[in-house]
Amino acid sequence: MLGGLIGSKGSAQTDFGEQLLNTVASKSIAHLFSQSESVEVQVRCYPSSKLLQGSIDSFKMQGKALVIRRQFPVELMSFETDAVTLDFGSVLQGQIRLKQPVQAIAQVVLSEAGINQAFQAELVQKRLENVSNPELDAISGDEPINFANVQVQLLANNQVHLQATADLPFHGQIPVDVITTLTVERRRRIGFSQPQFQAVAPDSEAISERLSEAFVNILNGMVDLDRFDLDGVTMRINRLETEAQKLIFSGYAQIDHFPKAGG
Secondary structure (H helix, E strand, O other): OHHHHOOOOOOOOOOHHHHHHHHHHHHHHHOOOOEEEEEEEEEEOOOHHHHHHOEEOEEEEEEEEEEEOOOEEEEEEEEEEOOEEEOHHHHHOOOOOEOOOEEEEEEEEEEHHHHHHHOOOHHHHHHHOOEOOHHHHHHHOOOOEEEEEEEEEEOOOOEEEEEEEEEEOOOEEEEEEEEEEEEEEOOOEEEEEEEEEOOOOHHHHHHHHHHHHHHHHHHHOOOEHHHHOEOOEEEEEEEEEEOOOEEEEEEEEEEOOOOOOOO
């Protein structure tokens, strides 16, 4: 009976077994995200009979217009694995159970608009409100500071223009305005280096520069991929680049398990 799943030898068309695996994998991966416009999986397996032993050559995933944790938009995410071994019986039950972790080449594309939306997320806002540390206390007289109205503009050559306002006790709102260069640290953290402070009103320029430096230091401790890990998937970055209002990450993903496709 299972022979019907793997099609005829030499068939040029994707057999039913591959179609079934594509469908189950697509549904499973879609459950990693709060929202998704599309999640497509392509399985490559030759000969098709290897599916019965749970062996496939590779699979590709591409997801568009994804949302992580209900608040973090991703324009595009794709990955392509090496060989994969799985329990084929689990596929017949509408699930995917890996026999061992899988490595994949990965790419993630964020839009400038999506990054600005992410700065409005509750998880991010909490890190920018009532901030107190020795660097800021020296500016504020030991009073906590709020950073708000964050705007991000992606520039060429991996640079980013950051603007915000700091609610400084006894001084009111002070503009924060700085251009930094994006870097990758330890393959999992985004760094903001080589700050270039932008001129603001002369009467607040000195304190604005100090607040801008402190703001960059706060961001350097925030953007860590481990805070955004997907269920069963660990992402690591090899390189990043800015291109036409997009931030593109290239790296790899380790897939330990697939989420359940039901629900």
